[in-house]
Amino acid sequence: MSWFTFSWQNFLFSFLALAFEGLPFVLVGSLVSGAIAAFVPSRIITGVLPKNGFLATLASGLLGLCFPVCECGIVPVVRRLINKGLPLSCGITFMLASPIVNPIVAFSTFAAFRSQAPWLNLGIRLGFGYLVAVLAGLAVRHLSPKEILREGAVKIVSRKRLAFQISPLPDATSSDLESSFTQKLVAAVRMTCDDFIDTAIYFMMGAAVAATFNTAVDQQIILPLALDPILSTIAMMAIAMVLTLCSTSDAFIAATFVSFPLFSRMAFMVFGPMFDLKLFFLYSVLFKKRFVVCLGIGLFIGIGIISSRFLNLLYASQGP
Amino acid sequence: MRAKDHDTPRSRRPTRGLASLLNGLTLVGIGIVLLDFFFTGRVDQYLHPQFRPFTLVAGIIFCVIGVVYGAAKPSARCCLDGECVHENATNPLRSVIAILVLFAPLVAGVALSKDSYDQRAVLNRGFVQDITKLPMRANTVETGAQSSQATSSEAVSEPLPQDTPIGSATNDSANPAAPDSGDGSAQYLPKAPDGNVALEVTDLLYAEQEESLRKIVDGKTIEVVGQYLPAEDAKQFKLVRMFIVCCAADARPVALPVEAAEQIHAPEMGWIKVTGKATFTQSEDRTHVVMKADKIESVEPPAEAMLY
Numbered sequence: 001m002s003w004f005t006f007s008w009q010n011f012l013f014s015f016l017a018l019a020f021e022g023l024p025f026v027l028v029g030s031l032v033s034g035a036i037a038a039f040v041p042s043r044i045i046t047g048v049l050p051k052n053g054f055l056a057t058l059a060s061g062l063l064g065l066c067f068p069v070c071e072c073g074i075v076p077v078v079r080r081l082i083n084k085g086l087p088l089s090c091g092i093t094f095m096l097a098s099p100i101v102n103p104i105v106a107f108s109t110f111a112a113f114r115s116q117a118p119w120l121n122l123g124i125r126l127g128f129g130y131l132v133a134v135l136a137g138l139a140v141r142h143l144s145p146k147e148i149l150r151e152g153a154v155k156i157v158s159r160k161r162l163a164f165q166i167s168p169l170p171d172a173t174s175s176d177l178e179s180s181f182t183q184k185l186v187a188a189v190r191m192t193c194d195d196f197i198d199t200a201i202y203f204m205m206g207a208a209v210a211a212t213f214n215t216a217v218d219q220q221i222i223l224p225l226a227l228d229p230i231l232s233t234i235a236m237m238a239i240a241m242v243l244t245l246c247s248t249s250d251a252f253i254a255a256t257f258v259s260f261p262l263f264s265r266m267a268f269m270v271f272g273p274m275f276d277l278k279l280f281f282l283y284s285v286l287f288k289k290r291f292v293v294c295l296g297i298g299l300f301i302g303i304g305i306i307s308s309r310f311l312n313l314l315y316a317s318q319g320p
Numbered sequence: 321m322r323a324k325d326h327d328t329p330r331s332r333r334p335t336r337g338l339a340s341l342l343n344g345l346t347l348v349g350i351g352i353v354l355l356d357f358f359f360t361g362r363v364d365q366y367l368h369p370q371f372r373p374f375t376l377v378a379g380i381i382f383c384v385i386g387v388v389y390g391a392a393k394p395s396a397r398c399c400l401d402g403e404c405v406h407e408n409a410t411n412p413l414r415s416v417i418a419i420l421v422l423f424a425p426l427v428a429g430v431a432l433s434k435d436s437y438d439q440r441a442v443l444n445r446g447f448v449q450d451i452t453k454l455p456m457r458a459n460t461v462e463t464g465a466q467s468s469q470a471t472s473s474e475a476v477s478e479p480l481p482q483d484t485p486i487g488s489a490t491n492d493s494a495n496p497a498a499p500d501s502g503d504g505s506a507q508y509l510p511k512a513p514d515g516n517v518a519l520e521v522t523d524l525l526y527a528e529q530e531e532s533l534r535k536i537v538d539g540k541t542i543e544v545v546g547q548y549l550p551a552e553d554a555k556q557f558k559l560v561r562m563f564i565v566c567c568a569a570d571a572r573p574v575a576l577p578v579e580a581a582e583q584i585h586a587p588e589m590g591w592i593k594v595t596g597k598a599t600f601t602q603s604e605d606r607t608h609v610v611m612k613a614d615k616i617e618s619v620e621p622p623a624e625a626m627l628y
Binding site: 005007008009010012013014015016017018019020021023024025027031186189190192193194196197200201204205208210211214215216217218219220223243244245246248249252253 | 343344350374388
């Protein structure tokens, strides 16, 4: 059998399933984004974070604990928060960490691995996800926002603000304060809709690509790689990228790849929520293509090395 | 607050209004598609039950915000000064792209989708023939035996007791069809109207792991519903059910090997009911089940085509 056998029937079934599952969550993210834009002053966004950029990046990785947004809905929220004055490094840390470091994912991971050292795997997933997100955020601090952000995706009012100093945008003018609740609500709805359209266009393109790979590629060709630590890690991250699973349920899938070692399954559960085919397109709403590609490569290499080198040893020290 | 585009020339206002209208219609259209899928029940073929309510809620919200967006004055502000990220929000071209990328594929998919996979997807994903390779939730296999009653119009057997002990100690899957003792437990097995035991594909694969369940089904006539997947040998085939965690995109084919006395004539991936006996053979590493079919007949797809 050929490694690639496309069928419209399979493509449409998988594509619609991804769309029906993901669009409500993109909508939720857009609703949150619209509400933030209309009702939350910039000073609140920036006021909750430490003034020190390094500490702020560390804190941003934990925002998902009280503000859980899955990867489908995170992009419009992050774009809005950056517009509200959140430093770019904090935004990227939040974007990468939130789909993993949140209570829903913690619960599902524990449940999925309840017969396979659940506390250990839960701790490693959250800790590993947080670490990678913070490292990515810190790495971005040394880059120019112009090199990263797509033109027009964010209104760059102050280079300093985006250059990782925490300073809120000028808040609403006096006439803002006089706006009625209804006016603000209508504005929130309009911003929600525009955010949704911006984001969902990319989401649908990602779903189409994912559905093609998901149904047309013979996934059995990857399974023989399970025996090698490095190849198994690469294979699991490749599977995560292709399957484009929701982070709230991917642990249930990961737990079933029992022929693969735990550290490579952990790579699956950390890399997948941070970067997959769908997210490649979604991130393009906010970032330049070149940065998105670099981010994907960086995450792939970083997570791959940590998993196959360090987690490998950690799991080995825990015994069989 | 100043509107973002107070200075927009009058000549651009009609296109701005057109863009708003098109965007609003796109959102309402998406909402209608979601609601249609929910109320016609087609969503059941695509999503795990936990995700289905989101379709309903999202459908309603899409309709509401689409109407508000389309009806609100185009001159109403989009974003606050200095924060607007929708540079092309009033561009009709963007609205047309939104229709083509968001709405048109959904409508085309809804119109053309057969709500199932064909044989190629199953082969590409590979079979699961070992129940321990499936994601195990507390209700995973519970739904197996019970759903044959809940979804098949023919099955009328009593529901399994909720406090039936969980079966396996080697893995923590729960299967009410696998009581902890053999004697007398068979009364809890779901029955079809003709008295046969009605099981799911997953139940028989579970029996590979569970000796008490093997004893219960041993010698009994069993009915199993699934999709027909032919093998090279014309008298052998696989009975397939798709197992999902959240949506059909993550479906994994679960396959039960079946042997028939005669050559089978059924459409590929068509729904069939196999009546026969389960036989278990021991190999070096584990027990394998094979269904020996006495009777094979085409049936309507069950209301819940997916197992979860």
